[in-house]
Amino acid sequence: MSQATTTTTSAASAAAASRLSGDPSPRAGVRQTVSRLGVRGSLFGLAIGLTMLGAICVFVATSGLIAQKGKVHSVSTTFKDFRTERNAYEGWLTADDR
16 A cells, blocks of 8 residues: 555656656647647648537527527517507597597
C-alpha cells in the first residue's frame, strides 16, 4: 500500500514540476496535432466545428422563439380581455342613446 502511495505522490510531484518548469502549454499540443492532420484533416475539423456552431445557433434561436410564443399568447389573451371590456363599455355608453 505504501508503494502505491509513493508512486501516486511521485507522479503528482512530477506533474507539478513539469508545469512549473516551463514546458510548452497545452496549446502547443493542439498545434502539433493540427499540423499532423494536414490540410484535409484541418478542413474536416473546421467543417465539424462550423456544423457544431450552427447547431448551437439553431438551438438558441429555437428556444428563443418558443419562449416568445408563450409571451405572445399571454399578450393575445390580455388584448382579447381588453377588447371585450372596451366593447362592453362602448355598448353601455351607446345603450342610452336610442
